[in-house]
Amino acid sequence: MNSTDNNRYARQRILPEIGANGQAKLAQSTVFIVGCGALGCFQAELLARAGLGRLRIADRDLVEWSNLQRQVLFEESDAAASVSKAEAAARRLRAINSTIGVESLAVDVTTRNAESLLADADLVLDGTDNFETRYLLNDVCIKQGKPWVYAGVIGTMGMVMPILPGRGPCLRCIVPSPPDPGATPTCDTAGVLNSAVAVMASLQVTIALRVLLGSPPADTGLFYVDVWNGSFEFMKFQKDDQCPCCAKGNFEFLDARQVSWTTSLCGRNSVQVNPPRSVELDFEALRQRLEPVGSVSSSGLLMRFKADDGEMIIFPDGRAIVTNTTDVARARTFYARYLGI
Ligand SMILES: [Zn+2]
Structure with missing residues (x-):
């Protein structure tokens, strides 16, 4: 350790909550950040500065101008060049702290790779923007006995909940199924x-x-915060002894390996996105939500939606065809962005 290292964590080491032993422990730890959007950027920067030993980050997306308002690791040049978030984040994090390990992956975390990506992590942070991935993370973390911390943010409010296997409820104890796409x-x-x-x-x-x-928190439950109103609530939750995931060990989201979400439609410059279970979309409600952010038109059973970052044709069963792209990950992101799963 050189003198720079010695000073770097001085303000953290003197905290009784951390101390020299705690600092050494952090240097031995690996955290997996799933999704490097707004939440993931803040998480990664704080952990890099705190001296986490190793950060693994996965994100399937590219940096866009609309990200810069809140995704603190990215700069104008990243958006101008449309670089992958994984690449831009790694560059910035290494500049912030060159002494830690940063492994940044431009991948979609799916049923195929989630177990191996999580295997050697000590803890997982939710930086995702969709429920599909969160339920998958919940399955893998419960199966591997690994702690993870859920978060969701919308408007001026957000929720945070630690999921500590064996100590408290899992995501499915509280919300047994993800909401329908578009809901x-x-x-x-x-x-x-x-x-x-x-x-x-x-x-x-x-x-x-x-x-x-x-020294995990003694009570397990959900923080609900509205920063605009300054309200801060904590809701305690118990484990559900009938929970399909943590009580019965049915890892339905992980085991749905045969389900393919996306298919590139050959010769059509389009990708089909197919949710794993069929739903009944409320087109009228969906139209009201989508109209402020793009153009919406309906013809027969279809709804066409066009925004600055793409366009798609939405079917009543939740299926969509994302047009003018053959990039499966981009299509999946576009779908998640506007239909919320
Ligand atoms: Zn559970």
């Missing part, structure tokens, strides 16, 4: 305040540090 607002349809993201990510990182240092 919930997303940041792209409802907006998001950057300070709300900062608060949720800070809560997540604090919980992560506590878990990694062996």
Whole structure:
């Protein structure tokens, strides 16, 4: 350790909650950040500065201009060049702290790779923008006995909940099934305040540090914060002894390996996105949510939606064809962005 290293964590080492032993423990820890959007950027920066030993980051997307308002690792040049978030984040994090390990992957976390990506992580942070991935993470973390910290942010409010296998409820104890596609607002349809993201990510990182240092919060439950109103609530939740995931060990989201979400439609410059279970979309409600952010038109059973970052044809069963692209990950992102799953 050189003198620079010695000074770097001085303000953190003198905290009784951390100390020299805690700092050494953090240097031995690996955290997996799933999704490097607004939450993931804040999480990664805080952990890199705190001296986490190794950060693994996965994101399937590219940096866009609309990200810069809240995704603090990215700069104008990243958006201008449309670089992958994984690449831009790694560059910035290495500049912030060259002494830690940064492994940044431009991949979609799916049923095919989730178990191996999570296997050697001590803890997982939710930086995702969709419920499909969160339920998959919940399955893998419960199966591997690994702590993870959920967060969701929309508008000026957000929620954070630690999921500590064996100690408290899992995601499915509280919300047994993900909402249907199109049933919930997303940041792209409802907006998001950057300070709300900062608060949720800070809560997540604090919980992560506590878990990694062996002093997890005594009560398990959900933080609900509205930064605009200044309201802060904590709701305690218990484990559900009938929970299909943590009580019965049915890892339905992980085991749905045969389900393929996306198919590139050969020769059509389009990708089909097919949710794993069929749903009945409320087109009228969907139209009201999508109209402020793009153009919406209906013809017969279809709804056409066009925004600055793409266009798609939506079917009543939740299926969509994302047109003018053959990039499966981009199509999946576009779908998640506006239909929220
Ligand atoms: Zn459960």
